[in-house]
Amino acid sequence: MPNAIDIHQVTKTFGEGATMVTALEKVSLTIRDGEFVVFLGPSGCGKSTLLRMIAGLSAVSEGGISVGGRPVEGRDPSVGMVFQSYTSFPWLSVAENIGFGLDLAKAGKARRDEKVATMLEKVSLGKFAGSYPSQLSGGMQQRVAIARALAVDPRILLMDEPFGALDALTRVEMQTLLLDLCAEDRKTVVFVTHDIDEAMLLADRIVVFSPHPGRIAEIIDVDIPHPRSIEQTEREDFTHLRHRLRKLLFAMAKRAA
Numbered sequence: 001m002p003n004a005i006d007i008h009q010v011t012k013t014f015g016e017g018a019t020m021v022t023a024l025e026k027v028s029l030t031i032r033d034g035e036f037v038v039f040l041g042p043s044g045c046g047k048s049t050l051l052r053m054i055a056g057l058s059a060v061s062e063g064g065i066s067v068g069g070r071p072v073e074g075r076d077p078s079v080g081m082v083f084q085s086y087t088s089f090p091w092l093s094v095a096e097n098i099g100f101g102l103d104l105a106k107a108g109k110a111r112r113d114e115k116v117a118t119m120l121e122k123v124s125l126g127k128f129a130g131s132y133p134s135q136l137s138g139g140m141q142q143r144v145a146i147a148r149a150l151a152v153d154p155r156i157l158l159m160d161e162p163f164g165a166l167d168a169l170t171r172v173e174m175q176t177l178l179l180d181l182c183a184e185d186r187k188t189v190v191f192v193t194h195d196i197d198e199a200m201l202l203a204d205r206i207v208v209f210s211p212h213p214g215r216i217a218e219i220i221d222v223d224i225p226h227p228r229s230i231e232q233t234e235r236e237d238f239t240h241l242r243h244r245l246r247k248l249l250f251a252m253a254k255r256a257a
C-alpha cells in the first residue's frame with residue numbers, strides 16, 4: 001500500500017524580490033495510512049501553508065507532494081477538509097450541508113439520505129437536521145463541518161485548527177468526538193494546532209515546526225495507547241511529554257519573535 005502522504009523536499013515562497021517570504025524550506029515527511037499526525041508550532045511557521053498544499057489548494061514552489069502515491073494536482077475529492085472558521089453554507093440546512101459533497105459526487109438520493117442520517121446520528125445532530133447554521137452554537141457548527149467532510153468517506157482528513165474558536169469545554173467534547181469517529185473508521189488525519197494538550201491527546205505523531213523559514217524541528221511519537229481520553233492526559237507519561245513539548249514550543253516561539 002502506498003503511503004497516505006509523501007512530502008518531499010517542499011519549499012514554498014510567497015512574493016518576489018525584497019518582499020519574498022519563504023514560508024517553508026525543504027520540508028520532507030511521510031505519513032502512513034491510518035496515522036493521526038499533528039502539526040504543532042508557533043504562528044507563522046508554515047503549518048497551514050503545508051496543509052493547503054497537501055489539499056491541492058496551493059501549489060508547491062519546489063519539491064513535490066503525493067497523496068496515495070499520486071502527485072497532488074489541484075483539489076482531490078478523496079481529501080476532506082475542516083477549517084477553524086465555520087464553513088457551512090448558511091443558506092442550506094444542517095442535513096443539506098452534510099449531504100452537499102454527496103450531491104456533488106452524484107451519490108443518488110437513497111445513498112445520500114442514508115449517509116446523511118448516519119452522520120447526523122454520529123455527531124448527535126439528529127434533532128437539528130432542518131436547522132440552519134446561524135441557529136447553531138459554534139461547537140454544533142463544527143460538528144456539521146466534520147460530518148460534511150466525513151460523509152463522502154475521504155481517505156484523508158485535513159483539519160486546520162478546527163476547534164480553535166471554541167470554548168474549553170466544547171473543545172474537549174469535540175476532541176473526544178473526533179477520537180471516537182477515528183476509532184470507528186481509521187482515517188489518515190493531519191491536524192494543525194497551537195495547543196499542546198490537544199496535540200498530545202489526538203496524535204500518533206507530533207511534528208513540531210520551527211519558523212523563519214518553516215522547517216520540521218522535531219518529530220515526536222506519542223506512544224500512549226488508544227482509546228485515549230482527557231482523563232489520561234493527567235497521567236505521568238503525558239506530564240513528561242507536555243513538559244518536553246512546552247520547552248520546545250517556547251524555544252520556537254522565541255525564534256519567531
Ligand SMILES: Nc1ncnc2c1ncn2[C@@H]1O[C@H](COP(=O)(O)OP(=O)(O)OP(=O)(O)O)[C@@H](O)[C@H]1O
Pocket residue numbers: 014015021022023041042043044045046047048049050194214
Ligand atoms: N497568501 C500568502 N501571501 C503571502 N504570505 C503568506 C501567505 N500565506 C502565508 N504567508 C506567510 O507564510 C508564512 C507561514 O504562514 P502560515 O499561515 O502557513 O503559518 P502557520 O504556522 O499556519 O501560522 P498560524 O498558526 O498563525 O496559522 C507566514 O510568514 C505568512 O505570513
